[in-house]
Amino acid sequence: MTKTGLLLIIVLSFYACGEEKPPLTVHQQAIKEEGFAPDTLCGEYRRYTGTVAGQPVVLHYMQYGSTVTCQYYYESQGKNIHLYNTTDNPHDNPLLLAEQPETERKEDPATWRVSFEGDSLKGEWISGDGAITHPILLKEDYTGGAIPFSIVCMNDSMRFTDDRPGPYASTAYQVLLPAGNDETTRFVRAVIYTRIGCDSINGDDIKSCLDVLKTKYFADYSDVSEEERKLLEANSQAFNWSEQTNFWVVYNTDGMVVLNHHIYAYTGGAHGNYSSDYICIDAVNKKLLQLHEILQPDTSRLVKLLEEEARELYEVQDDLPLTANMLTDELYIPEQYYFSNKGITFVYGIYEVAPYVDGEISLFIPYNKIMGMLTPYFKQRMKLEQVAVNK
Numbered sequence: 001m002t003k004t005g006l007l008l009i010i011v012l013s014f015y016a017c018g019e020e021k022p023p024l025t026v027h028q029q030a031i032k033e034e035g036f037a038p039d040t041l042c043g044e045y046r047r048y049t050g051t052v053a054g055q056p057v058v059l060h061y062m063q064y065g066s067t068v069t070c071q072y073y074y075e076s077q078g079k080n081i082h083l084y085n086t087t088d089n090p091h092d093n094p095l096l097l098a099e100q101p102e103t104e105r106k107e108d109p110a111t112w113r114v115s116f117e118g119d120s121l122k123g124e125w126i127s128g129d130g131a132i133t134h135p136i137l138l139k140e141d142y143t144g145g146a147i148p149f150s151i152v153c154m155n156d157s158m159r160f161t162d163d164r165p166g167p168y169a170s171t172a173y174q175v176l177l178p179a180g181n182d183e184t185t186r187f188v189r190a191v192i193y194t195r196i197g198c199d200s201i202n203g204d205d206i207k208s209c210l211d212v213l214k215t216k217y218f219a220d221y222s223d224v225s226e227e228e229r230k231l232l233e234a235n236s237q238a239f240n241w242s243e244q245t246n247f248w249v250v251y252n253t254d255g256m257v258v259l260n261h262h263i264y265a266y267t268g269g270a271h272g273n274y275s276s277d278y279i280c281i282d283a284v285n286k287k288l289l290q291l292h293e294i295l296q297p298d299t300s301r302l303v304k305l306l307e308e309e310a311r312e313l314y315e316v317q318d319d320l321p322l323t324a325n326m327l328t329d330e331l332y333i334p335e336q337y338y339f340s341n342k343g344i345t346f347v348y349g350i351y352e353v354a355p356y357v358d359g360e361i362s363l364f365i366p367y368n369k370i371m372g373m374l375t376p377y378f379k380q381r382m383k384l385e386q387v388a389v390n391k
Helices: 025-035 181-194 208-222 226-232 301-316 375-380
Strands: 041-052 056-065 067-076 081-085 095-099 111-117 120-126 131-139 147-157 168-178 241-253 256-264 271-280 336-339 343-348 361-366
Touching: 025 041, 025 147, 025 168, 041 120, 041 168, 041 241, 056 147, 056 241, 067 095, 067 241, 081 361, 111 147, 131 226, 147 343, 168 181, 168 208, 181 208, 256 336, 271 336, 301 361
Parallel strands: 168 241
Antiparallel strands: 041 056, 041 131, 041 147, 056 067, 067 081, 081 095, 095 111, 111 120, 120 131, 147 168, 241 256, 256 271, 336 343, 343 361
């Protein structure tokens, strides 16, 4: 990797002459250094702080193409809540967003009706039954060591045969690019570069790496036997492949950053598959955090806490096995996890502990229940010495 490590250029001088070209913004410079053309800037990331129902919250707003996805949490609780747009126009004003329920079995999610007013986001939170509303008042905020991001996109498709409209394969990459000129943002860009797999590909920047990945994906799609080719041509709609990669901001405070590297793929069958790969970063100390750097678990105690949370989430009574509503009777510490200001969320992938219809299972454990397991480094870094929040 050569360009990812380059310094971003911020030009601070003002141009008085109309003949002069304006300076590049830090976002434009980040895009240029990773090999993208300006028109690949396909959306935006905004970090908001403010209140919902008078309670302080932090919201990460991401828009790419026609999709809006947001992650937010109440500062007093720290449990992450996912929001998504309910219409195809992300520029609706007011914009309607729905909260994703903790499990797919819960219906009537709460919704947001919000409007953009300059750097503010205002509106109302509406309960699922519409009976309760609360005011929303948020303002863009990148203070406290938050890192700004740009969003770039690469979308392409290839028909299986040139003379027919289908079947076809499509790819869509939406990538967050930290914008800045300091060591913390450069380190986060390098982590994203590596997580995509670019460190194993001979390329100078993220754009050239994605080009290689796209070429390989299309080559795999077209590399079939003659018998498979006949089936593909005869059943075109059933063999439309698709692949999508997104990066979402989950936490972004004081140089501590959590990203969700979300991947969706469909290669035929009843449905596609997806996965979330959470990336926990201490950008200030340039560390990619493994679980053992966050906590040294008492395995039996932590698994018991996970089971208690699962029973509450799935409404399984203590005298019944977890299999009453799940696919397993025993939980374990999963590979995927992420932290917030008040706790750690452990994430099980699809099919790991519950049916596909339930999606990924997220179990939140507040810090006050595992304070003795947290490492001194993590407690100091997250300023947790006096955390005493009751769930």
